[in-house]
Amino acid sequence: MSVRDMYREVILAHAQDPLHSGKLPDATDCVHRENTSCGDAIDLCAIVKDGVLVDLRYESAGCAISTASASMMTDALIGMTKADAAAMLASFRAFLIEHSELDPKLEELDALEGVRQFPARIKCALLAWQALEEILKKT
Amino acid sequence: MSVRDMYREVILAHAQDPLHSGKLPDATDCVHRENTSCGDAIDLCAIVKDGVLVDLRYESAGCAISTASASMMTDALIGMTKADAAAMLASFRAFLIEHSELDPKLEELDALEGVRQFPARIKCALLAWQALEEILKKT
C-alpha cells in the first residue's frame, strides 16, 4: 500500500473543510494536546451536561490525518454520553493499533484504515482522541 | 628498535638504585609534578643559594624511565647555576623532541635516546625536568 492510498478522498475532504472546528464560548472543559515530535497541536473544547457531550469544537494545526480525525471524531461523538464516547475511544484505538473492527457508530473513521500501515502517522490520527481522553477524565 | 632496547642497562641500574633520592630538609624550594595520564609523580626539592643549585633531591613514584631520568638529571645538575641548569633543560628537551645533540655535560642521559621512539614515554623522561623547570622559575 502506498502513502497515496492513505489519503482517501474523504480524508482530504475533511482536512480541507473540517467539521465542528472553531471556538466554543460556553465550553465546560478545554484541553490542549501536542505531538512534540511533529508539532501538531489541538485545543479541544466540550460542553458537558449531565454526562453528555452536548457539543465539541476544536482549533488545530496539523496534517490532513490529524485534522480529518478531529473532524470525523467530533462529528461522530457530539451528543453521546461520556461513557459511550469512552467506548468509542477504546474502539478507535484498538482499530488503529490492534487492527480490530471499528464500532459501527464510527463508520466514517474507517477511512483512516490506511494510517495503520504508517506507524509514524498513527499518532496524528490519535491526537484529537487523546485530547478527548483528557476531557473524559475531567469532572 | 624494540622496547627492550629502550631499557639500557644504565637506565635499569639508575631505576633500581636512584641517586640523590630522598628528602631534603633544608630545601629552599619544593615542587610537585604529576603525569595525569599515568599517575607518575615526583616531589623535587632544591637548595638554591646565590643562584646555584647547591643540592637537589626527590621522592618519586614512577617507571624506570622517569626514575632514571630524575636520577641522572640530579646527578648532572647538582652544583650548577640556575642559568646553566636552564640551558641543560633546553638541551635535554631538544634532544628528546627534536633529536638534536645532547650537551656534553648531560652525557649519561644519552642512554635515554631510545625513549624518542616511544612518544608515550617521552613524558616519563621529562617529568623530573618539568619539576626542575618550575624550581628554576621560582625566586
Place this chain on the structure above:
Amino acid sequence: MRDVRRDFPILSRTVHGKPLVYLDNAATSQKPTAVIDALDRYYRETNANVHRGLHTLSEAATAAYEDARRKVARFVHAARPEEIVFVRNTTEGLNLVAHGWARKFLKAGDVVLLTEMEHHSNIVPWHILRDQIGITLRFLRVNDDGTLDLSDLDAALEGVKLVSFMHASNVLGTINPVRQIADAAHAVGAKVLVDGAQGVLQMPVDVGALGCDWYAFSGHKLCAPTGIGALWGRYELLEAMDPFLGGGDMIESVRLEGSTWAEPPARFEAGTPAISEAIGLGAAVDYLCSIGMAEIQAEDATLTAYALEKLPQVPGLRLLGSAPQRGPVFAFTLAGIHPHDLSALLDEDGIAIRAGHHCAQPLGRRFGVPASARASLAFYNVPEEIDALVTALMGAREMFANVRS
C-alpha cells in the same frame, strides 16, 4: 567540482523504487566511504581505550584520536589543537558553555543575548540556566526577509555578558554576519558563542576571522558519524571554565576528599570518549579538505541560485526567508497541504525532505507557521534533484487540489 556522488554509497539506493533524492541535509549529512571505512578499520585493527594504555593498540588509538583533534583544529583554523573539545553534538557544545562558563561567570540580572531564529539547542540551555541563576534573556528580532534586525544592536547589547547565535539558519538559510555582531559584542565586553551546526558544511570556517569566542558544531552534519561534535573555544576561556561532567580523564588527581582538574581539553572530556567517532570526524574533514571548502561553498551557491529560480515556480509555494547571504536551506509552505502530508507524499517519489518546526518553534511563531516543509541541500546534490522536487510538489498540489470543493 569532481563527481562526488559516488563517494556516498547511500546516494545510489532507491526508495519506493525511485532513486533516493536526499534533501534533508540540514538534519544530517550523508557519509562518504572514506568515513565509513575509517570506522570499520578502527574496529577491525586498532580499537582500544585511549590515553591510559602503554600497549600498541592503545597508543595507536590515542594517536588517531589526538590526530583527529589536530585535523579538526586545522579545519576551523584554531590556534592550537587543545582548543578543540570533543562533544556529542552541537547541543552538548552549547550546553557546555552554559554550564562551564556562564554558570560560573554570570550572575542574576546579567543579560544573555540570543536571537529569535535560534534552534532550540541555543534557547533551552539558557532557559534552564535562567531558572537556576536568574540571568535575563533578550532576543534579537528577525526581519521579514529572514535577516537579523541589527538596526539597534547597540541598544540590544546593553548589559549583555554573552551573545549566542547561529552562524547559519537551519530554516531560513540566512548566514548571519558573525564578525559584525562579535565586534559589537566585544566592544561592550560580552563574550560570543556561535552555533556552527549549519555553518560548518557551507563554507570555510576560520574562527579567528569570525572573531567569536566559542564555535560549536556537530560531526553528523559534516559528513562524519553521529555521536561526535566539537566545541572550539579560545584557550584562555577554556582554561577559565569549570568542568561539566566528572570522571576519568578529566582529572589531575582524585582523593576521597576532593579532586583537581586536568587542563583543557581533557577537563571537558570525562570518561571514555567517542573514539571511533572522533576518528571518523577527522576522516570527514580530510575528505572535505580534499574537495576544498571553497569549492563546496561555490557548489552550494550554484545549487542555491537554481533552487531560488525553480521553487517559486510552484504555485502556492511560500519560501521562508530571502536573505541575500544564504545557504542551500529552503523552508516553505504549500497552500492547502500540510507539510507533514507533503513530506509523506514526496517520500513516495524517493524524495526526502523534512516537515515540522525544525526545532525552531519561536521562529515559526514569528512567521506564523507552526510547521513548514524544508528542503536542504549539500554539495553532493545536483540540480536534477531540485527538478525532481519541483515536479513532486506539483504532483502533490494536484492530488490535494482534486478534492477541493
Place this chain on the structure above:
Amino acid sequence: MRDVRRDFPILSRTVHGKPLVYLDNAATSQKPTAVIDALDRYYRETNANVHRGLHTLSEAATAAYEDARRKVARFVHAARPEEIVFVRNTTEGLNLVAHGWARKFLKAGDVVLLTEMEHHSNIVPWHILRDQIGITLRFLRVNDDGTLDLSDLDAALEGVKLVSFMHASNVLGTINPVRQIADAAHAVGAKVLVDGAQGVLQMPVDVGALGCDWYAFSGHKLCAPTGIGALWGRYELLEAMDPFLGGGDMIESVRLEGSTWAEPPARFEAGTPAISEAIGLGAAVDYLCSIGMAEIQAEDATLTAYALEKLPQVPGLRLLGSAPQRGPVFAFTLAGIHPHDLSALLDEDGIAIRAGHHCAQPLGRRFGVPASARASLAFYNVPEEIDALVTALMGAREMFANVRS
C-alpha cells in the same frame, strides 16, 4: 561455548609480529563483526536523523534507534523501554543522576554514600555536586581481600539519601552484593545508583532482581561501539528528574519565554543522539544474547579459576584483591618492575595489559600502590593467553633481575 574468537576480526591481528593477546578488556572490549557490520550497513543504507522525519530513511533510522532501546531494555530486564536513556558512557550516566536527580532532591548536609573502591567517574561527580550544594560524602571501606566492609552498614547508612557504588570492580575484580546493599539502603529510604560498567559483560543483569534504582553502563565495554551507553532508571524516578542538557528532542514546547520538557527518556536525550552507536549497541546485545550471558559468565569463571592458579606462580607477583565473588580482572604488582615498564615490555610480546591507577586513585592509596598492572579478560579470551601472559611476566622479571646489583 562455541568458538567465538573468529567473530572478532581484531583478534586475528598481530602486534610486533606476535599474535595479539588482548587482556585489556576492562578498559574496552573488542567488537564482533555483527556490530561492525551494523554500523557499516547503517551508514550505507539508512542514515538519517531520527524522530522528526516523515521520509523512509528517517523512519527506518528512528525505528532502528528505538528498537535498540527495546533490546537494551530487555537485556537488563527493564520494566519498559522508556526506562533506558541513551548516554555517551557510564560516566555520563552517573553524572546524569547527579545533575538530574541529586541536584534537585538533595540539600546541604544530605549524605551520599560511596565506596573507597569506586572509579573516578563515581567520585568526581559527587565532589562537584558537594562543592556546589554542600552534600556530605561518606565512603564504605574496603577490606584487605578487596571486598566491601559491610560490617557496619547500618551505621554507614545513617542520614544517607543516595548510595552509589560499582557492581564489579575494574581493579580488584570484586563483584559487590548489590541486592544486600540496595535492600539496606531502601530500608532507610535512600536511593541506589549502580555503576554497571564492569558488571554488564560479566553476568546476566536483571535490574529488578538487583533491586537498584538506576544502573549505568558503557557500550564500548559491552562489545558495542564507543560513544554510547545507557542509564537504566525506574520510570517514576526518571519522571521526577530534571533535564540535564537542553536542546532539540528533549522539549515539549519552546517559547522565547520558557520551555516545557518531554517525558523520559526523550527528556534526557538532547540534540541528535548517537544513532548509529545505539544501533550498534542493539547489535551487540543481540550478539551477546545469541551466546547467552549465562554461558559468558561460566566462561569467565573458567578463565578466572585458571588465572588464579597460574598468576601466583610468578615470583614477586602480588595480586590486588581476593574476593570470593569476582570477575576476570586481575590487578597486580611485580616486585622490582614498575607497571608501566611491564606493560611496555609485554607489548613486545603482543600482550596488551594496562598499567596505572585505573581511574581509581583512592583505591590505589588504600592498598599502597599508586600504580599497578592489570590483566582483564573477556569471554573471548582463552587459557593459552593466560599462559602467554605468565611466560612474558617471567621474561620481564628476568630482564630486570639481570641488572640488579
